[in-house]
Amino acid sequence: MNARCVISMLAVAVLGGGLSGCGEPSQVVTYEQGKYQGKPDNQPWDNPVFKGDKTAWELAMKNRSRAQNEYNRTQ
Amino acid sequence: MGRMKFLCDAERCIECNGCVTACKNENEVPWGVNRRRVVTINDGVPGERSMSVACMHCSDAPCMAVCPTNCFYKADGGVVLHDKDMCIGCGYCFYACPFGAPQFPNGPSAFGERGKMDKCTFCAGGPEETGSKEEYAKYGSNRLAEGKLPACAEMCSTKALLAGDSAAVSDIFRDRVLRRGKGLEAWGWMTAYGAEQKEGAK
Numbered sequence: 237m238n239a240r241c242v243i244s245m246l247a248v249a250v251l252g253g254g255l256s257g258c259g260e261p262s263q264v265v266t267y268e269q270g271k272y273q274g275k276p277d278n279q280p281w282d283n284p285v286f287k288g289d290k291t292a293w294e295l296a297m298k299n300r301s302r303a304q305n306e307y308n309r310t311q
Numbered sequence: 312m313g314r315m316k317f318l319c320d321a322e323r324c325i326e327c328n329g330c331v332t333a334c335k336n337e338n339e340v341p342w343g344v345n346r347r348r349v350v351t352i353n354d355g356v357p358g359e360r361s362m363s364v365a366c367m368h369c370s371d372a373p374c375m376a377v378c379p380t381n382c383f384y385k386a387d388g389g390v391v392l393h394d395k396d397m398c399i400g401c402g403y404c405f406y407a408c409p410f411g412a413p414q415f416p417n418g419p420s421a422f423g424e425r426g427k428m429d430k431c432t433f434c435a436g437g438p439e440e441t442g443s444k445e446e447y448a449k450y451g452s453n454r455l456a457e458g459k460l461p462a463c464a465e466m467c468s469t470k471a472l473l474a475g476d477s478a479a480v481s482d483i484f485r486d487r488v489l490r491r492g493k494g495l496e497a498w499g500w501m502t503a504y505g506a507e508q509k510e511g512a513k
Contacts, residue, residue: 270381274394277438279387280456296458301475304464305483307490 314370314389315433315455316477317464318484319363322491323471326351326361333466334365337434338451344414346431347463363463363472366391366412366431374404374413388455388476390433395449400425433474434461 280286281293302308326349334340334347347365368391375383375391382397383404400423404413415425436453439446446453454462464474473480 267376269376270378272384272394273381274384274397275438277384277386277392277436278441278456280435280441280453283441283456285457293458297455297460298476298479300458300460301473301479302483304460304470304473304475304480305486306470307486 314477315368315475316389316480317363317365317367317433317461318473318480320471320473320484320487321360321362323469324349324361324363325469325471327468329466329468330363330463330472333462334431337454337462338432339447340429340451341416343418344416344429346412346414346429348411363467364410364412365463366408366433367410368431368433373407373409377403377407379403384438386435390435390455392432392435392437392450393428393430394438395427395429398427399423400427402428404428431461434459 279290281290282288286293286296328349331345331347331349335345338346340346347363349361349363351359351361353359368389370389372383372385372391374393375385378393379401380397380399382394384392384394386392400415400417402413402415402422402425405411405415405428412430413428414430415428417424417426419425432450434452434454436442436446436456437450439449441453441456452462454460459465461474464472473483
């Protein structure tokens, strides 16, 4: 391999390396929400009071929420 | 079930701090931690307004987004809860929260020295067996599992603080605003002076 060949190969390598610096890769970090790593929780209706009846729990909560309106009681 | 929310009516709040006391008592919150606070704007000036503030159980909660240990989760109904066993007391959630809801028992200490973060649980306990001693010691009362609303809202003497399903709460508030009107017709005027007096007061 003569000196001319080595020089041309080096020139190609330098050119390639130089051009690779001209790229524009996206530098914006894409945020991804992590997943919950803790212990699982019970549903609020999974207890002796509601015995797993979600509908009964929802109805109880709805009635309790509506009872906050004092106009329902006073008028 | 929709989303569980708090709503505080600034026209009604009389800064009695009944909600704060009810919360402390119900959940046996330690010294230095207030899950709920009453904030007053223009204190002592005519037209002052007070508002009871705690965790607002955000739909897109920033505390969940910044937690490095991913100890936050959303219970059914959108209540934002966390696992204290996973909490490292870094305080990122405190900086991220626009309401100052996350509290630390050891106050403003160095990283990790603050202790486990404590915040309003909407009286929904936490990731321990429902009604157990562990749940009560770590997170406080689980009233939701008993079909009850948070103690702060149920204790509110003027019903300024409403809690529950967002649809039901907004229905109550809408009804209230329509009935009380504005200006001289604001809530309390008709009760105190009646319709005849209103004409004379103009």
